[in-house]
Amino acid sequence: MARPDPLTKLIEQLQRLPGIGAKSAQRLAFHVLKTPREEVERLADAMREVKDRVTYCSVCSNITDTDPCYYCTHPGRDARVICVVEEPENVAAIEKTRDFHGLYHVLMGALSPLHGVGPDDLKIKGLLTRVGNGGVEEVILATNPNVEGEATAIYLAKLLKPLGVRVTRIAMGVPVGSDLEYADEFTMHKAMEGRREV
Amino acid sequence: MPVYTSDALILRTYKLGEADRIVVFLTRDRGKKRGVAKGARRARSRFIGTLEPLTRAGVAYYERELRDLVRINYVEPQSSPLAAIGRVHSDAAALGHSAYFAELIDEWAPEAHADERLYRLGASVIDALAGGAPVPRLARYFEFWLLRLQGVYPQLSSCPGCGGAFDGGAVMPPRDSHYLCRRCVPAGGGTTLSIDALRFLRSAAASAPEALESVSLDAAAGRELETAHRRLIQVHLEKELKSARVLREINHGLHGSYGSHGSA
Numbered sequence: 001m002a003r004p005d006p007l008t009k010l011i012e013q014l015q016r017l018p019g020i021g022a023k024s025a026q027r028l029a030f031h032v033l034k035t036p037r038e039e040v041e042r043l044a045d046a047m048r049e050v051k052d053r054v055t056y057c058s059v060c061s062n063i064t065d066t067d068p069c070y071y072c073t074h075p076g077r078d079a080r081v082i083c084v085v086e087e088p089e090n091v092a093a094i095e096k097t098r099d100f101h102g103l104y105h106v107l108m109g110a111l112s113p114l115h116g117v118g119p120d121d122l123k124i125k126g127l128l129t130r131v132g133n134g135g136v137e138e139v140i141l142a143t144n145p146n147v148e149g150e151a152t153a154i155y156l157a158k159l160l161k162p163l164g165v166r167v168t169r170i171a172m173g174v175p176v177g178s179d180l181e182y183a184d185e186f187t188m189h190k191a192m193e194g195r196r197e198v
Numbered sequence: 199m200p201v202y203t204s205d206a207l208i209l210r211t212y213k214l215g216e217a218d219r220i221v222v223f224l225t226r227d228r229g230k231k232r233g234v235a236k237g238a239r240r241a242r243s244r245f246i247g248t249l250e251p252l253t254r255a256g257v258a259y260y261e262r263e264l265r266d267l268v269r270i271n272y273v274e275p276q277s278s279p280l281a282a283i284g285r286v287h288s289d290a291a292a293l294g295h296s297a298y299f300a301e302l303i304d305e306w307a308p309e310a311h312a313d314e315r316l317y318r319l320g321a322s323v324i325d326a327l328a329g330g331a332p333v334p335r336l337a338r339y340f341e342f343w344l345l346r347l348q349g350v351y352p353q354l355s356s357c358p359g360c361g362g363a364f365d366g367g368a369v370m371p372p373r374d375s376h377y378l379c380r381r382c383v384p385a386g387g388g389t390t391l392s393i394d395a396l397r398f399l400r401s402a403a404a405s406a407p408e409a410l411e412s413v414s415l416d417a418a419a420g421r422e423l424e425t426a427h428r429r430l431i432q433v434h435l436e437k438e439l440k441s442a443r444v445l446r447e448i449n450h451g452l453h454g455s456y457g458s459h460g461s462a
Contacts, residue, residue, distance in 0.1 A: 019215040111290065111448065113297035113441030114210050114251055119451040147250045147279050147293050151448075155290035158452055175242065184247050186280040 007033065059130070061106040061123045063088045071104055078102045080137040084127060084156065086110045086144055094142065102140070105130065110143055110152040119155065127156070131163050138166040145172045145190075199260040201271065204228060206257040207320045208273070209304040211249050213239065221249055221270060223257060224303060224320065229311040233259050233268035248273040250280055251300035252324045277321075281328045291448050292333040298441040299323055299340055305435055306348055315347050326407035334420050335410045339402045341427040346403075350434050352376040354399060367392050370426055375433045389426045394419040 003011075007029055014025035032040055056062070057069035064070065071077055071091075081102030085091055091104050107122045131139060139160050143149035157167045173191030174183050183191070204225040212220045219238035224230050238245040248255060258271040279296035303320050307313060323340050327333070345351040352375065356363060359382030368377035370389040377391065391399075394416060401413045415423075432438055 018213075111294065111444065113294045113444040114301055116440035116444060118444040118447035120447060124451075146247075147296060150280075151290040151293040154293065155448060155452065158290070178242070184275065186247055186278060189281070 059126075060104050061088075061108055061126065062091055062104055076101070079135055081140065082127070082130065082136055082138070083140040083142050085142050086149065086152070090142065102138075107143070107152065110148040111155060112148050122152075124156070124159070128159060128163070131160060131165055136165055138168060140168050140170065142170045145170075199262055199269075201258060201260055202228065202268075203256060203258045205276075205317070205321075206231075206255055207300070207303065207317060207324070208249055208251060208253040208255060209300045209307070210251055211235075211238070217243075219245070219249060220267070221273075222304060224307050224317055225257065225312075226314055226317045227312050229313060230304070230307040230309050231259065231268055232266060233270040235270045235273070245270075245273055247278070247280060248275045250278055250296070252296040252320070252327075253278045253280075254321050254324050277324050277328050279324065279327060289333070290452070291445055292327075294441065294445050294448055295333050295337055296324070296327060298337070298439065298445055299327075301439050301441045302340070302344055302431070305439070306344060316344075319343050319347060322407050326410065329408060331407055331410050334424075335398075335413065335415050336407060338398065338415065338420060338423045338427065339405075339407055339410055341431065342399055342402050342423075345427070345430055345434075348434070350375075350430065352430075354396065354403075357382055364391075364396055365393075368396060370429065375430055389422070389429060391422050391426060392419055395422045395426075398423065 010029045010032065011022075011025045014020055014028050015022060017025075020028070032043075053065045054063055055065070055067060057064045057067055057072055059068045059072045062069050062071065066073075078101050082105050083094060083100060083102055084105045084107060085094065086107050086109060088106050091106065094100050094104075105123070105127045107124065107127075109117050109122055111117060111119065111122070127139075130136065139156075141153040141156055143152045153169055157169075160167045171194045172187070173194055174180060174187060180188075202225075204227055206223040206225045209222045209224055209230070211222070214220045214234060217237050217239045219235045221233050221235050221238075222230065223233070235243075235245045235249060237243045238249060253273075253275050254277040256274040256276065259268040260271060261268050279293060299320065303316060307316055319340070323336060326336055342351060352370070354364070354368075354377065357368075357379035358376055359378045362379055362381065364377065364379050366380045368391040369380060369383040369387075370377055370391070371383060372388050374388075394414075398413060398415045398419060402410075405413060428438075428442065431442075
């Protein structure tokens with residue numbers, strides 16, 4: 001039986017989403033078909049709106065629906081401290097702690113030689129401009145604790161230190177609630193290196 | 199489903215679905231494989247810290263009939279570029295070189311066809327990197343041996359033009375991929391190798407990578423070798439490696455031009 005064209009088109013489009021294969025796309029398309037019209041319209045509107053209204057902050061490159069973003073304009077945030085992260089979703093992870101009250105800078109990735117991502121592909125110039133403009137006392141490098149994130153942190157530290165700011169790196173070590181028995185050599189090394197007095 | 203365990207080098211990974219990764223790895227005894235590491239992107243995955251490019255590890259995997267992708271059961275790291283961070287290298291380009299080495303091996307390793315010499319070269323280089331070997335020298339050493347193992351490194355014993363010795367240095371003529379002595383080289387320049395660069399290659403031919411600390415290579419000779427090797431790699435792969443370009447950009451960003459650390 002030939003499948004109606006609009007349904008085929010929907011399956012093709014859904015299949016382009018990350019993590020969605022042919023079977024999942026077909027299941028989702030049939031789910032949309034069975035769903036009440038208003039619900040489907042709400043989904044379509046939400047998708048349209050996210051493309052129309054969500055943009056990148058011209059200061060910190062975080063995602064926002066107002067430019068500059070909430071964090072960059074909030075009077076209660078400490079503009080002397082900037083936390084550098086790889087992706088916008090990392091901001092949410094740090095905000096969950098409710099311990100950090102400074103500003104953010106999103107690099108939109110990390111140095112990745114294997115994937116051809118170099119310094120020119122990241123939002124590094126914007127960070128250097130922000131720090132160079134003055135008023136920043138500390139830059140916290142919160143890139144991922146892997147080779148790419150570490151290379152990015154080392155690269156940024158070399159560029160930032162001559163600007164006269166304190167450059168710090170987030171701590172690395174054993175996850176809370178885990179078991180030392182299963183910690184790998186590198187994690188244990190970092191945990192010992194970053195130990196503190198109690 | 200037969201289970202295999204093997205010493206392997208992790209070469210690269212790709213995201214797969216919500217939480218998995220496809221891992222490309224070079225085994226010592228069964229060549230290059232591609233496999234799925236289930237849940238590798240989860241925060242508490244057993245694969246955390248084990249899948250960085252150029253990690254040397256014991257890998258256990260299942261092979262399924264008529265499937266190209268194997269299923270990875272566990273990865274037990276033995277040597278990792280992560281171990282070099284902070285301890286022996288605090289240079290972004292030095293860390294980027296682990297990706298460069300991994301990309302070179304990936305390009306040259308045949309699928310599912312054992313190449314133990316290539317495996318041993320990769321393993322010795324990661325050990326040397328983790329042990330603090332000087333990175334520019336290690337890079338030139340690796341390129342030299344990789345091309346040599348593939349049988350495409352130009353002859354160094356004597357000039358193929360006249361049979362004489364390279365006693366005044368060597369030149370790789372434009373559009374050629376062999377070295378000629380200065381007497382035989384046609385007018386029109388080419389990539390030159392000084393006596394110092396040739397001396398380094400002869401030492402590299404007889405040394406393990408851990409011994410590179412005592413093999414000298416000044417910045418000028420390092421640049422000559424880098425240029426010659428880049429040309430040879432491009433001729434044989436018919437493309438430039440992504441990691442080589444990124445390493446050049448990193449060096450440019452840090453030093454404004456070619457720095458003392460060398461690029462790829």
